[in-house]
Structures are given as structure tokens and as C-alpha cells.
Amino acid sequence: MILHELIDYEILRVIWWALLGVLLIGFAMTDGFDMGVGALLPFVAKSDTERRVAINTVGPVWEGNQVWFILGGGAIFAAWPPLYAVSFSGFYLAMFAVLAALILRPVAFKYRSKRDSAAWRSGWDWALFVGGAVPALIFGVAVGNVLQGVPFQLSPDLFSRYEGSYYGKFVGLLNPFALLVGVVSLSMLLTHGAAWLSLKTEGIVAKRARAIGTVTGLLTILGYALAGAWLAYGIDGYALSGEVVTNGPSNPLYSEVARTGSWLSAYTDRPWIAIAPVLAFIGMALAVLGLRAGREVSTLLWSKLGIFGAISSVGLTMFPFILPSSLDPRSSLTVWDSSSSHQTLFVMLVVTVIFMPIILAYTAWVYKVLWGKVTEKDVTGNSDTVY
Amino acid sequence: MELDVVELSRLQFAMTALYHFLFVPLTLGLSVIVAIMETVYVMTARPIWRQMTKFWGTLFGINFVLGVATGITMEFQFGMNWSYYSHYVGDIFGAPLAIEGLMAFFLEATFVGLFFFGWDKLTRVQHLVVAWLVAIGSNFSALWILIANGWMQNPVGAEFNPDTMRMEMTSFFEVMFNEVAQAKFVHTVSAGYVTAAVFVLGVSAWYMLKGRHMELARRSATVAASFGLAAALSVVVLGDESGYSASHTQKMKLAAIEAMWETHDAPAPFTAIGFPDQEARETHYAVEIPWVMGLIGTRSLTREIPGINDLVATAEDRIRSGIQAYDALMMIRALRDATPTPVREKFETHSGDLGFAFLLKRYVDDPRNATEEQIEQTAWDTVPTVWPLFWAFRIMVGLGFAFIAVMAYFFWRSSFRGQTYPRWALRLAVMIIPAPWIAAELGWFVAEYGRQPWTVDGVLPTVLSVSHLSVQDLLLTIAGFAAFYSTLFVIEMGLMLKYIRKGPFQDVEETEKWNARHEQRLRASIGTGNGNGFAAAAPPAE
Numbered sequence: 001m002i003l004h005e006l007i008d009y010e011i012l013r014v015i016w017w018a019l020l021g022v023l024l025i026g027f028a029m030t031d032g033f034d035m036g037v038g039a040l041l042p043f044v045a046k047s048d049t050e051r052r053v054a055i056n057t058v059g060p061v062w063e064g065n066q067v068w069f070i071l072g073g074g075a076i077f078a079a080w081p082p083l084y085a086v087s088f089s090g091f092y093l094a095m096f097a098v099l100a101a102l103i104l105r106p107v108a109f110k111y112r113s114k115r116d117s118a119a120w121r122s123g124w125d126w127a128l129f130v131g132g133a134v135p136a137l138i139f140g141v142a143v144g145n146v147l148q149g150v151p152f153q154l155s156p157d158l159f160s161r162y163e164g165s166y167y168g169k170f171v172g173l174l175n176p177f178a179l180l181v182g183v184v185s186l187s188m189l190l191t192h193g194a195a196w197l198s199l200k201t202e203g204i205v206a207k208r209a210r211a212i213g214t215v216t217g218l219l220t221i222l223g224y225a226l227a228g229a230w231l232a233y234g235i236d237g238y239a240l241s242g243e244v245v246t247n248g249p250s251n252p253l254y255s256e257v258a259r260t261g262s263w264l265s266a267y268t269d270r271p272w273i274a275i276a277p278v279l280a281f282i283g284m285a286l287a288v289l290g291l292r293a294g295r296e297v298s299t300l301l302w303s304k305l306g307i308f309g310a311i312s313s314v315g316l317t318m319f320p321f322i323l324p325s326s327l328d329p330r331s332s333l334t335v336w337d338s339s340s341s342h343q344t345l346f347v348m349l350v351v352t353v354i355f356m357p358i359i360l361a362y363t364a365w366v367y368k369v370l371w372g373k374v375t376e377k378d379v380t381g382n383s384d385t386v387y
Numbered sequence: 388m389e390l391d392v393v394e395l396s397r398l399q400f401a402m403t404a405l406y407h408f409l410f411v412p413l414t415l416g417l418s419v420i421v422a423i424m425e426t427v428y429v430m431t432a433r434p435i436w437r438q439m440t441k442f443w444g445t446l447f448g449i450n451f452v453l454g455v456a457t458g459i460t461m462e463f464q465f466g467m468n469w470s471y472y473s474h475y476v477g478d479i480f481g482a483p484l485a486i487e488g489l490m491a492f493f494l495e496a497t498f499v500g501l502f503f504f505g506w507d508k509l510t511r512v513q514h515l516v517v518a519w520l521v522a523i524g525s526n527f528s529a530l531w532i533l534i535a536n537g538w539m540q541n542p543v544g545a546e547f548n549p550d551t552m553r554m555e556m557t558s559f560f561e562v563m564f565n566e567v568a569q570a571k572f573v574h575t576v577s578a579g580y581v582t583a584a585v586f587v588l589g590v591s592a593w594y595m596l597k598g599r600h601m602e603l604a605r606r607s608a609t610v611a612a613s614f615g616l617a618a619a620l621s622v623v624v625l626g627d628e629s630g631y632s633a634s635h636t637q638k639m640k641l642a643a644i645e646a647m648w649e650t651h652d653a654p655a656p657f658t659a660i661g662f663p664d665q666e667a668r669e670t671h672y673a674v675e676i677p678w679v680m681g682l683i684g685t686r687s688l689t690r691e692i693p694g695i696n697d698l699v700a701t702a703e704d705r706i707r708s709g710i711q712a713y714d715a716l717m718m719i720r721a722l723r724d725a726t727p728t729p730v731r732e733k734f735e736t737h738s739g740d741l742g743f744a745f746l747l748k749r750y751v752d753d754p755r756n757a758t759e760e761q762i763e764q765t766a767w768d769t770v771p772t773v774w775p776l777f778w779a780f781r782i783m784v785g786l787g788f789a790f791i792a793v794m795a796y797f798f799w800r801s802s803f804r805g806q807t808y809p810r811w812a813l814r815l816a817v818m819i820i821p822a823p824w825i826a827a828e829l830g831w832f833v834a835e836y837g838r839q840p841w842t843v844d845g846v847l848p849t850v851l852s853v854s855h856l857s858v859q860d861l862l863l864t865i866a867g868f869a870a871f872y873s874t875l876f877v878i879e880m881g882l883m884l885k886y887i888r889k890g891p892f893q894d895v896e897e898t899e900k901w902n903a904r905h906e907q908r909l910r911a912s913i914g915t916g917n918g919n920g921f922a923a924a925a926p927p928a929e
Contacts, residue, residue, distance in 0.1 A: 037589035045436035060504035063455065064497030071488035081477025081553070088466025088473070095467050096864050100871060105455040107875060110452040114882055156720065158552045159471050223464050249550035316869055340478045341548070341555040355489040356789055362494070369508050380635045386504065 004346030010246040010336075012345040015333045016079040017322075017354065021315050023075055027068035028189070033300075034062040036193015038105060038132025039186070041125055044197060044208040051125060052113060052379040052387065057200035059387045060370055064197050064363060066102070076296065078348050082338040083322055086160045090152050091142060094171040105131030113387045132193075133186060140185025143314055144178030144227075147263065148235055149326030154155045154252055163327050173194060177230055184223040188284070188307060190216040195287060195303040199296040202373055210291045217288035224280060224310060231317075236326040237263035239330060245336065252337045257329040264316050273316040280309030395861035396468045396853050399868065403460050403833075407829055410454035412827050415529060415576055415710060416583020418495075418522035420614060422515075429515045437600050439517070441506075442603065442891035443587065448503060449882050453875060455496065460868075467482050468861075470854035472842050478555045479545045480535055487531035489530045495524025508545045529579070530572050537568025538634065540834070541636040547738050548789055549719045551666060554846060570628040572836070576831065577622040581790050583822035584615025585816075587882045590887055592816035595808065600890050605806045612797035619790040626787065627683060634684040634692060637701075637844060640837035643773045643808060644780045646670040650694040655683025660781070663773040668696065669673075694858045695770055702743065703766035705845075709744030712737035741845040749850050764795050779829045779836075786826040879886050 007015075037058050045051040058065075077084045088095055104127045112124035113320075151163040162169060194213025198206050242256035267274055283306025290299030318324075322336040339345060379386050388638055421443050428436035462484060465473050473480075498520045505514055524651045538545075545554045556562065588611040590764030594604035633641045641647075646663035648670065655681040661673035684692045692699075715734035719726045746755040746768060757765075767801065793815070802806050842852040 060500035061497075063495065063500050065454075067488060067493045067496045070459060070462060070492060071485065073466075074488045075472065075480065077465065078481030079461075080476055081481055084466045084471040084477060084481070085880035089856065091469070092467055092854070092856060092864070095463060096867065099460055099463055102459055103871070103875075106452050106456045107878075111878065111882060114449075115885070136785060158474055159855070160474075174569060174910075177661035183548055211856070214508065235802035249548065251551050254550075341551075343559070344482055344556045345554070346476050347559045348485060350484050351508055352490060359489065359493045359497075363497055366497055369505060370502065378552075 004343045007346060008035040008247070008347070009342045009345075012061045012338045012342065012349065013246070013335050015349060016075075016339060016345055017315070017319070019349075020072075020075060020080065021312055023068060023072040025308050025311050027065075027072055028311060029192075030065035030068055031062070032136075032189045032192045032195075032307060033196035034058045035105075035132035035136050035189070036066055036106075036189045038128040038193075039136065039190055040193050040197065040209065040212060041128050041132075043212055044194075044205050048118075048121060053201055053205055053374050053376055054197060055109065055112065055128070056386050057197060057374045059109065061366065063106065064366065066106070067069060069102070072294055074346075079340050079345060080322065080333075080338055081340060082158070082250065083333050086152055086154075086333065087142075087150075087323055090150055090162050090169075091145075091173065093183060094138055094173055098138050101131045101134040109387060132189075132292070136186045137182045139184035140352075141173055141178045142224050143185070144181030145173055145175075145184055146323055147181070147314070147318070148175070148177060148230060149238065149324040149329075150330075151327040152325050152330040152331060154325075154331040156253070158251070158253070160331075168255060168308075176237065177227070180227050180230065183291050184227055184310075187216040187219040189312060191284070191380050192286060192293060192300075193221055194305045194306060195300045196339060198291060198294070200298050200374055202375065205330055213291045213335065214288055217274075217284055217291060220306070221281065221284050221288070224277075224284070230279065231265045232262055235263065237261050237265060238321050238329060239265075240320070240334065248336070250339050252331055252333055254335050255330070255334065255335075257324070257332045262319050266319065270316075274314075276309050276313035276316050278309070280306055283307070283309055309316065317336055346358065390858055390862075392849050392853050392858060395433045395858065395865065396856075397849065397918055399468060399861060399865050400464060402839060402865070403457065403464060403868060403872075404835075405831065406876075407454065407457040407461055408827060408831055409824060409876075410450050410457065412575075412582035412823065413450045413580035413586060414454045414525050415579030417443060417450065417586070417735050417889060418518075419580065420583050420610060421524045421798060422518040423610060423614065425515050425518045429511050432901070433876055434901045435896075436889045437604065438893060439603050439607060443607070444502065445886055446590075448499075448882060449820045449879060449886065450501065453879055456875075457872070468856070469562060469842070469852050472847060472852035475553045475847050475852070476496070476538075476545075476843055479538060479542075482556070483531045483535040483538075483562070487528055487535075491527035491531060493524075494530065497519050497766045498524065499870075505660055521672070525561070526576055529576050532570040533575055534563060534565065534568040536834075537565045538562055540571075540838060541565055541632075542843050542846050547741055549716055549734065550723075554843075567629075568634045570625065570632050574625040574629050575830075577618045577625055578823070578827050580618035580796075581615060581622055582827060584618055584794065585790065585823045587611035588615060588794075589816045589818075589820035589866070592808070592813040593887075594890070596810065596817070598735040603891050608797065608808075609801040612794055612801050613788070616794040616798045619787070619794045623784075623787045623791065626784070627690070629681055631686060632901060637838070638693055639695070639698050639769060640771070640776075641684060642693065642698055643771050643837060644776045644833065645690065645692075646673075646773050646777045647680070647694045648696055650697045651680075653685070653691045654678045654688045655692050657683070657685070658777075659702055659897055661777070663777050665773055695773075699766050700769060702769040703762060705740040705743040706746065706762050708737045708740065708741035710747075710754050710757070711743075712741040713744040714741075716741065719757075724870050726898055738895075739845075742841070742843075742848065745851055746840065746848050749848070768840050771837055776833055776837050783826045783829040785821055785835065789819075790823065790826075807901055817860050 032237050037054055041051060041054055045054045069321055073084075082105055106133060108124040108127035112128070115121070135183055152160050153163075154160050171323060191213050193208040195214065197209035198213065201209070236259050240255060241258040241261055245255070248254060283304070287299055287301040290302055322335060322338060323333040325331040340348070421440055424443065425440040427439055498517045501509070501517050502514075502521055505517060509517065522886050542554070543565050544556060544558035546557050548555045549551070587607050591604040591608040592610065594600045594907050595608070631640070633765055646661060648668045656675040656677045659672060659674045659676055661670040663670045678691065681688065683688070684863065698782070711733055715730050715737065719734060744754040746765045747757045747761060749768070756903055796812065797808070797816070800806070800812070838852070840848055842849050
């Protein structure tokens, strides 16, 4: 088949880099509020009825939202196999923790209200809290580590090895900068969850959500600014040295990498990317104001804009790096040397172009059917159609 | 067995995959059965069918969520525990997994929420469409997963790229229409239908034994028996299709399943029962049925099926050829663009056997330095342990035929004996509820264990596929999964039993209203004399 020659390898790589961003952002925008609601649950909802109201705002949609994450994993596997191979095994125990949390969460949604016992329900409420808060934190910690470089090295066979003992690897992830990014990520998704609850509930639950969301929103803005400053002055960036081949085979060892200067030099090379952090600040600030003023739909949209800006700022700052190696910079994975083959990227793009619009269309239809607030009457009246 | 990273990674994968596969078959089948019931509801408007849909839908939901949750583990585990595998074949293997998400999983997961929450928000027909979309989504998921798995069994449409040190896709079309994948898909999906049919039949039989919810139980048993009979027949027929494709794609697996040490003159006999002895390379006390193996495996009376000893000899040749490929690969890697044409040509000739050279890495770092003994030993390593395959396969097939018998009996009783069943048959139906799960897990075992020592048949050995992890890493996660999964299993079974005991939610008001309207319609039709059935049944007017 020569059809794939229609689109240049280099362009396909950039498209897939962007699509990776789209999937991560899609995940944070949709499943983000599910996780936020889970993590907020003990604080915004005290009685069982209140908790059921909060849970039922995401009850019908969390399952579909979570697919963004699963699809993200699948897309990394298909389009960036070296990234999938190196990162999933390198963050082994952290991934295990994420997995455990993500398994716990669906089960908690589904099983919580299937028994009347108070102990049973409060146990699952904790599961929802953990299932929301832990992944939100770990994703941020992972991003914080990626920005600093991860200690792996590729052998000539492209087998990836890691430095350090098994617990050392895990504890090493929890360094101050990474934890800061983790806090930003957690508070960002808490704010997003609060914006969702303010839209979908009324009365005391919505009021509490707005109060907490205002605080976490401010914390997000502060933490994001602090992390940016730290990145500018405290962390070395990576740069490709030597000839840059953008159409070559996907072998990270074929390129030369130097650890010089700052990540923020990207903003002098490509000034237009400053739009991403600007959008992050605007979105988050307007979300905070919206929460205070009690605006509903617009607040959720501003929060989404903030998420879009924050996540894309990380990707744009690092471009073309995807996963730099602190142990052996030459092993670093970049957009130009860690993708799938030309043919696979093309086939996957065709499939995505066909199915993504269909997915967006039916997802929109489902949200439209479910439009409106979830009230106490909804959860007390229909015991067999709600959680 | 000594504890090393390879064995522990295999153990963890087997554990989590077998566990995941406890929920998948029921999801596949029950989604369709529920959609069928709802179709009847929409066509007849009888409330009982709505109650059936909701009741079985609730059980479906309890099961579905664990299938989804444990499926996430499967997708992540390739990267976590099988890092080199992911690098080496991700270019091909990743694509079906991602397409599964795009095409199938999004569909099923987005609509499953609406299925449960949408009863009051959708019209009848809309809700029916949602139910079918969930069923179609689940079944399409299975298709893409089995295309991925089929490629591990029969790696078509790909070739090795020395620059990137991995397999790369040459034809997506071949990967998608891989005959092994297609045969596996239909076999696995019908196995899921049988599982759900046995489950629905068993639970309904239990209600009938207790004399509870007879309306629901009788109707459900009829649906289960008719759907189950068709499924049980196709699972055997399509399983035979898998066997036929294995006879030319995975000869070693087939020979091991059959414990066929020597090549037999065509048509080969089928060993019904026997005791395979790996050391002596023979099968003791074998009971053979003449011709059958040749007929199943080759669908001819003249083609031979090679035995294990001959296949080992072939493997030895391929190892030697693989060493040539490895030698050329090392030169290509050192010289890159400056590689002389003869070296490239040598690589082209032998690259199909490169994987066999990698098998030697278990004994030597550089396959080119392998001794004759190591080559011979490695050739014998290509034979999986025979007896577990031999027995697992026979139990699975035996169960498959048993399901046909049970389903046929219930189908006959439901169609021609007025939906009445003797108590012994009902008891039997309850007792065999776990049987399809046993058959399904054994089927997975035969397919995956039979592929050893490879993760991708003939391409990548299992020992090379792992991640750079420590034994402690693995012990920790294995213990974690064991504890976590066992707890979830107990909780799930508890809920299943609770909801089965509780039975369907009978909306009395709705049922009575419908009955009243129904009687009115009947009376009206008798009154005017044009209602066919009832007018004819009325006494003659003479």
C-alpha cells in the first residue's frame, strides 16, 4: 500500500503529537470532573441523599468519560510505542497505584447504592474519594517528573533500563517539583469538579462546591505560576543538538541531545506558544470569578479553557521532546524518533478522522438527553434507575 | 520453579487475564439477550418483557462494571510488564487496541449509562436503540481485541525493520482479515453467548424450582434455550474453524494439543484419551479414533499433519537460518547506510527466522556463539508442555458438546412441551452454571499456553518480552492484584446473589393496567367477531 505517502511522515508525527494532546485534554475535561466530584464528595455532601445527588450528576456519564483515558493509553501504544514501553514500565508502581484507583472507582459508582448499610456506603464513598484524588495527583506528579527527565537508558536493541532500586524509583518520583505539579493537577480537577457540581446540583451541595472551588481555583493559579517560575529558573531544559532529521526512522539513539539552557527558551524560539499559559490563566481566573458569582454553564466552560491552556502549555514547552532521559539524554524520546511507522500513523489517522466526529456527536446527544439538574427528588423517587 | 521476572510476569498476566475473562463472556452474551428481550417488549408492549429487560439488565450491570474495570489492567499491563514486547510489536499490536477504543468501547461505555439512567428520559424505541448499541459495542470490542490476539498467533502483514529494531506494519488489511483472528472472534463471541444463555437458563431454573417469578422465569428460559442452542452449535463449528486454521498457521500448537509426536500417514487418527509423556516423547494408553484428526485438521484424506519430532527438526533449521539473519543484522546496525548489498540481501533472505535466533538468548548473549548442544536444546524449547494442553483442550471440547445437549433438551421442552420442565432438568441447569466459565478459561489457556515459548509466534520469545523490573516489583503487584481482585470478586458475587434472590421489580400497577387494556381489546375483538383466534375458539353459533 502506498496510500500513506499522501501525507508526509513529518506531518503525520506532528498530527499525532497534537492528537495525543487532544486525548489527554479530552480526558481531563470530561473524566476530570468525575474525578473532581469523587474527591470533593466527603466535603460537599454530608448526608446520604446529598451524596447520592452528587454521585448521580456523573452517574450516567463517567463510564463514557473514562474511555478518553483508555483511548489515550491505546493511542500512545499505537502511535508512540516507545513512549508506551518506556513510561508505563518506568513508572511501574505509580502506574499500579493509578490502576488500583481506576478499578476501584467504577466499582464504587456501580455498587455503592446497591445495599442500604451505612458502613457499606461510607466505604465506597472513600473509594470514590481515593479513586478521584489519587489519579489526579499522580498524573500531575508524572508530568512534573517528565519535565525534569526520567532516569532511563535505551540499549542498542532499544530495551529500556532504569536506574535505582524498586522503591527508590517510586520514592524518587515524589520530589518537590513533581509534588508541586501534582498539587496543581489535583486542585485544577477539584475546581473543575466544583464547576460541574455547581451546574448540575442546587442548594447546599452546589453552595459548598462553589466555596471549595473558589479556594482550589486560586490555589491552581498560584501553583501554576510557581511551577512556571521554578521551571524557568530551577530546571535544565533539553535540546536536540546536531542535525535534526524529522522524516527518519523511529530510533531515539540516532539523534543527539544536549541538556542546556532552560525549557522556557522555547518561548523565545516560538513566541506564539505563550498563548497557552495565557489561556490557562484567563480560564482559571474566570472560572474562579464564575464560581463566586454563581454562574453555571460559563464557569464550566472557563474551567475547560483553563485545563486546555495548562495541559497544552506543557506539551508546547517541551516540543519536540516527549519523554526526556535524565540518565542518558541521547535516549530521550522526541516527536521525530519515537513514533510508529509511517503506514501505521496513516491508518490510525484515517480511523480517527472517521470515528472521532461520530463519537463527539453521540456523546453530545447523551449529554443533551441528560441535561438539567439532579435534585433530591430524583434520587429518592427512582430507586431502580439511579445509583 | 525459580522466581524470575519472566515467570512472575507471566503469572501476573495469566492471573489478570483469566480474571478479566470471568466477566467478559457474560457481558458479550447478556448484552445481546437483554437487547432481544427489550425488542420483544417494544414489539408487544407487554410490561413483563420490560421487567425482564430491567432485571437481567441489573445483573448485566453488576457484571459489566468489573469487566470494564479489569480491562484497564489488561491495556496497561503490556507497557508495565511487557515493555520490550510493546516496543517490538507496538507498531502493529497497538493499532487494534486503539481502534477498539475508538470504534467499540466509546460506543458501549457512552450508551451503557443511558441504558440504566435513560428509562424515563427516552422513548421506547430510542431506549431500544441504546440497548442494541451497547450490545454491538461490546461485541465489536471483542473483534478488535481478537484481531490483536490473532496477530500474536499468526503475525501476518508485518516485517522487521533493522533501523528501528522492531516489527512494522506492511498491510493493515492483512492484519485485520487475519484468518486466525476471524476464526477466534466468532468462536469467542459465541462462547460468550453460550455463557450468558447457561446463566439465564440456570437462574430461571432456580426460580422455577422455587416456584417464584414463574412468568419471568419461563419466558427467560425460552429465550435462553433458543439463543443458547444456536450459540452452542456455532461455538463447536467455529472452534473447528480455529483448529483448521491452526493446522497451517500454528502447527506446533496443534501437534501439542493432540500429543502427536510422530507424523502419521494421512489421514491421521484423533487421540481421544491418553497420557502424554514429554520425556519419552510418546503418549501412553492412547485411545485413537482413525481418520478424525486428518479430517478436522486438513479437511482432506491425503494431507499430512506434521508431528512434534518433525517440527523440532524444522525449528532447528530455522534457528540456523536465524543466526544468519542475526549476523547480518549486527552488520547493518554497525554500518547503517554503508552496509554492502550482499549483507542486506542475506538479511532479507533470513529475516523471517530472526525470532528463532532470539530464542538462543536464553543460553548465550550472542546467538552467533551458540554451541551445537544449545541449538538442539533450543529447538526442543519450541515444544510447549504437552499434557496440560492435551487435557485442557479435551475438557473444553467435552463441555462444548454437553452444552449442545442441554440446550437442545431445553429448547425441545420449551417449544413442544409447553414450557414445562422436569425437576431433575431444572436442577441440572442450576448446577451447570459455572461450566461455561470453566470452558472459556480453558480455551484461553489452550490458545495462550499453546503459543509458548513465544509471545508472538515465531517472532518474539517470551523471555525477551519483559520489562526491566525487579522480582520485588512483581511480587508486590502480584500480591496487590491477588488481594484486590479477590475482594472485588467476593463483593461482586455477593451482589449478584442478592439481586438474584431479590428477583425482578414487579410494577404491579403497570402490569394491571396493561392486563385491563389487553382484556378490553380481547373482548372488543370477540364482540365484533373479527378477532381471528378467539372468534374461532368461541362455541359454534348454530
